[in-house]
Amino acid sequence: MSRRDLVAVLTLVVVGGIMVLVVADMPAFGSLGPQYNVMYEKFTGRVVQETGAVNAVTGIILDYRAYDTLGETTVLLVAIMGTMAALGAGAVHPAAGAAAGRPLDSRILALVLRVVIPFTQLFGLFVIFNGHLSPGGGFAGGTIIGASLILGALVSNYRPGRRAEVRSEIVESASVGWYLLVGFAGLLAGKAFLSNAGVFPLGTPGMPFSGGMILLVSMAVGAKVASTMQTLFLGLVHGGIRHEREAER
Amino acid sequence: MSDVLSYLLLIFMVVAAIAVARAKDLVSAVVIFASYSLAMAIMWQMLQAPDIAITEAAVGAGLTSLLFLATIARTQRYER
Secondary structure, eight states, X not given: OOHHHHHHHHHHHHHHHHHHHHHHHSOOTTOSOGGGOHHHHHHHHHHHHHHOOSSHHHHIIIIITHHHHHHHHHHHHHHHHHHHHHHTTTOOOHHHHHHHTOOOOOHHHHHHHXXXXXXXXXXXHHHHHTTTTSSOOHHHHHHXXXXXXXXXXXXXXXXXXXXXXHHHHHHHHHHHHHHHHHHHHHHHTTSOTTOOBTTBOOOSTTSSSOSTHHHHHHHHHHXXXXXXXXXXXXXXXXXXXXXXXXXXX | OHHHHHHHHHHHHHHHHHHHHHOSBHHHHHHHHHHHHHHHHHXXXXXXXXXXXXXXXXXXXXXXXXXXXXXXXXXXXXXX
16 A cells, blocks of 8 residues: 555545544434424415415525526526537537437337427426426426427437527527516516515415416526526537547548 | 335445446446436435425436436547
8 A cells, every 4th residue: 555545545534534423413314393493484484475486495496595596597507608618519510410410210219209208398397387386496397398308309300500509599598688687677666686575466376377476587497407408418419529529530 | 114215225325326436337327327316316205305306306317317428429438
């Protein structure tokens, strides 16, 4: 064992030992009741009347914490910009691209997916538009729709080109803009940025159109996540790097 | 009963996590990682966090696998 290995093992033992000590010092799982949590009462008691959302989780992340969610959406935008710049997306070599964009040569897969994709997308839309009533919301629903779009790109006769990428980019920027617009509506009404109650009608909790801003913001997050996934996948499959490398060979 | 199931799931997740790191074939690593995410999604559901369970199932088991596979298709399948 070399000296470097010894240092690594020692560090591991010390750090691991500290972690085990900390975990051993924690209260047993579930032993602390909700009476120890200050936020518990606020979230369970008042979330429905303050946000109009029956699903408290969505009420918190898209109303109380809507500003954080805006930050997360922006993180997605910045991340995709960096990835696309690194992958050289959009710089598709026309001759080399034909091979890379060939759809999967499987009739079974194509047939099954043709049936499955519409239902997947419908379920994704349900998860987005029902986020204030049942588990789910913009992020989960957007991921489901993004997966269906990727499956569609796998079996369709998609030719690498700028069209799908550009459409995806427009959706991506527009969804963040839409989120900001919804936030500015609060300022126009004389309230805080991204405030819900008092700006948007909250409706009757439990009804499809309730929760005011939550539906609008959920739409933005869903569109953003779905288009991010599609752009990432198309960029990975059709981006410029591979074609440059193939041209060198 | 649900205690036994959660211990089984937790042990499975630890084993799967080690297997992902040790797999030389990256495609099988992706498949093991997807199964890890599935166990995690069931775990979230058992902890009464259905919102997270849906997201874990959609992101972990579905999307990251697709993105990893696309990355492997562009790089190489076997770890050196």
